[in-house]
Amino acid sequence: xxxKILIGSLVAVAILILVTTTSAVxxxxxxxxxxxxxxxxxxxxxxxxxxxYEYTFSAIDPDGDDIAEYIxxxxxxxGEETITGPFASGExxxxxxxxYEKENYILRCKAKDIWGYESExxxxxxxxxKNQQSQNIWLQRLCEKLxxxxxxxxxxxx
Numbered sequence: 176x177x178x179k180i181l182i183g184s185l186v187a188v189a190i191l192i193l194v195t196t197t198s199a200v201x202x203x204x205x206x207x208x209x210x211x212x213x214x215x216x217x218x219x220x221x222x223x224x225x226x227x228y229e230y231t232f233s234a235i236d237p238d239g240d241d242i243a244e245y246i247x248x249x250x251x252x253x254g255e256e257t258i259t260g261p262f263a264s265g266e267x268x269x270x271x272x273x274x275y276e277k278e279n280y281i282l283r284c285k286a287k288d289i290w291g292y293e294s295e296x297x298x299x300x301x302x303x304x305k306n307q308q309s310q311n312i313w314l315q316r317l318c319e320k321l322x323x324x325x326x327x328x329x330x331x332x333x
Contacts, residue, residue, distance in 0.1 A: 210288065211294040213285075213286075213296070214233060216230060222273070224277055227272065228271065229271045233265055235265050241289045242264060245258040245262075245268050248283040279301060282298065300318065
């Protein structure tokens, strides 16, 4: 009789452990994982040359997966920077950067979830015109709506 109670108790404990550990783990076995949404980028769009500014990056993963890392391209040939997490879906990550040339830049960022799925690149235009920026505000607004025009303006160095 004692052996049956002991075995029954052990089985109950094993089932309890199995249920509590599997319900706490979010594992995607069905292969329909989606990449994170394009990250939002927040920070100064008219930085002063040589001054370091903080930028915030956040992405939502449709599956609720953690974001493993954010890959940031500052647009100034300094190479890509990786901000390593993990971060909860929607939790912001920050990095700082300074630009040293009076040029316009495209700050790009993408997110990678814990399963290796990558989002598309998101972009933030950094305006460091060789001319006074207040004189080109209409061009800036137009370029924000038309990214191809921005690339042309960037190539021409306006």
